[in-house]
Amino acid sequence: METLTELDRIRARHPAPPAAGSEAESQALARFASFFSSFAPDRVQTLLAETYAADVYFNDTLKAVRGLDNLGHYLKDSAQAVEDCRVQIHETTRTAHGEHLVRWSMMIRFKRLRRGVDTWTVGMSHLRFDAQGRVVYQQDYWNAADGIFQHIPLLGTAINAIKRRL
DSSP: OHHHHHHHHHHHHOOOOOOTTOHHHHHHHHHHHHHHHTOOHHHHHHHHHHHEEEEEEEEOSSOEEESHHHHHHHHHHHHHTEEEEEEEEEEEEEOTTSOEEEEEEEEEEESSTTTTOOEEEEEEEEEEEOTTSOEEEEEEEEOHHHHTGGGSTTHHHHHHHHHHHO
């Protein structure tokens, strides 16, 4: 699987994430939480380079992106598509590999899909930080069907019909 192969490469390139319990680790997690606390185009532009590494691998289950410039374009486009988007961090667990599993909930209010309706979803991000505390690997796990796809005309109707039959 692509994301696991990429994770192995990143672990080899970045063998020393911030130490457990260190100030650097706390600051890295705080930067990540701040980045998504109020997801807007101006914040993406302002906070991207201090939050993400130049050689970042990012996969939010909708799209996989490599590199800071590509990530910046993708996230800015994503932020422009929403009226409001906020992520609240609920729990963070450090793994034996020095990575983090971050459990979160996200509220999205789209500009085009179901305008004015707040959509809530829950998910988890698998993060690895580089030695400077920037995200070098992010794999998100969440239910895109509930978070986005169910709001697309026709597709949403089909998803809801399938759910009723299960």
